[in-house]
Amino acid sequence: MPDAVPVREFAETYPFRLILDPGFRFPGEPRHPSPQPEIGPPTDPAVLAEVGDLVAEFIARYTEIIGHPPDLGAGCTEADLLAAERAIGLRLPDDVRALFRLVEWDPDETGLLGRQSLLPLEGLTEGYLSGEPGVVAFDDGPFTVIPVLGEPEPHGHVRRIHRSDRWLTFAGDMSGNVCVLDLDPGPLGRRGQLIEYGRDFYDSVGYVADSVLGLLREVVAALRAGDHESDGDRLFPGDGIGASYPVPARHLESPLRLDLSHGGLAELAALADAPALRVLTLNPAQWGRLRETGRVPGNLAAAELTGSVTLDEAREWATWF
Numbered sequence: 589m590p591d592a593v594p595v596r597e598f599a600e601t602y603p604f605r606l607i608l609d610p611g612f613r614f615p616g617e618p619r620h621p622s623p624q625p626e627i628g629p630p631t632d633p634a635v636l637a638e639v640g641d642l643v644a645e646f647i648a649r650y651t652e653i654i655g656h657p658p659d660l661g662a663g664c665t666e667a668d669l670l671a672a673e674r675a676i677g678l679r680l681p682d683d684v685r686a687l688f689r690l691v692e693w694d695p696d697e698t699g700l701l702g703r704q705s706l707l708p709l710e711g712l713t714e715g716y717l718s719g720e721p722g723v724v725a726f727d728d729g730p731f732t733v734i735p736v737l738g739e740p741e742p743h744g745h746v747r748r749i750h751r752s753d754r755w756l757t758f759a760g761d762m763s764g765n766v767c768v769l770d771l772d773p774g775p776l777g778r779r780g781q782l783i784e785y786g787r788d789f790y791d792s793v794g795y796v797a798d799s800v801l802g803l804l805r806e807v808v809a810a811l812r813a814g815d816h817e818s819d820g821d822r823l824f825p826g827d828g829i830g831a832s833y834p835v836p837a838r839h840l841e842s843p844l845r846l847d848l849s850h851g852g853l854a855e856l857a858a859l860a861d862a863p864a865l866r867v868l869t870l871n872p873a874q875w876g877r878l879r880e881t882g883r884v885p886g887n888l889a890a891a892e893l894t895g896s897v898t899l900d901e902a903r904e905w906a907t908w909f
Contacts, residue, residue, distance in 0.1 A: 604893040604902040605731060608909055612866060612889030614735050614844060617728055617749055630666050631685040639686035642804040646700055649811040650823055660700065661692025664709055672709050676716045678771060681780035683801035697762055699823035702807055702830020704759035704767045715757040722753035723768050725785035725793055730867040730890035735845055738792035744776035745795055746783055761831065767796060784832045794832025803830055849894040853877050871895040875905060884908055
């Protein structure tokens with residue numbers, strides 16, 4: 589056991605937090621091996637044709653309603669798509685590839701994807717490779733506010749995870765929520781489905797659509813039916829198409845984490861019922877009792893000291909591990 593622990597080893601101070609196992613994650617959080625892109629054929633011609641027809645009809649109807657065509661930019665080439673896929677190590681679904689072949693992006697929130705606005709292919713690639721690959725929708729560290737996430741509806745379609753290296757930032761509603769391309773769905777989901785997280789989502793992601801193609805079909809069907817509203821150059825097809833709504837989730841406590849710091853010494857009895865405990869939060873008196881009795885858990889991944897303590901007291905506490 590080391591004689592001293594430098595202050596810099598505290599993950600946070602006030603409360604004082606120690607990360608004892610940097611690799612710890614709550615169960616179910618995926619960590620895939622570095623992917624090797626599946627170098628497949630060019631975009632499926634049938635999918636490209638259908639997406640092309642839907643985009644062309646959207647542009648025509650947008651122009652009729654708004655008075656001028658939308659500014660969606662020029663699409664990319666197959667070579668551009670292949671370069672992006674090689675960079676991220678993942679092949680994009682054919683309907684996503686087809687959309688990028690036809691459209692650059694949607695900076696003006698035209699309504700092409702309902703409430704979502706497409707980001708450029710370059711933004712998708714850069715976003716995926718920024719920091720650890722993938723998307724972090726919620727903090728997944730040992731002290732995360734919500735160790736067990738709720739499950740969005742429809743059930744079984746989206747994995748209950750905080751982050752994934754098979755999620756790609758794809759679009760957004762320009763109001764603090766981000767639309768993600770999900771390449772690792774739940775057992776009832778579909779590769780390439782669209783999910784959402786951000787300002788309006790606190791304990792689970794939202795489910796947007798089963799695919800880009802499905803979302804385009806919804807948008808065009810609404811415009812055909814005259815079901816839309818507009819605001820300047822912005823078109824809103826249907827009733828919230830492309831948006832998801834937070835579903836109240838039942839909060840579940842993780843058996844791997846305990847916070848007993850608001851109680852007294854008697855609360856320590858709960859440790860007997862937590863043999864798999866990995867993250868423990870206690871106040872100074874409680875940690876002191878564990879030390880006196882030689883019962884400091886030996887398999888902790890992270891520990892937290894709350895309450896009124898000095899830096900020197902916290903440094904001493906850190907040496908116990």
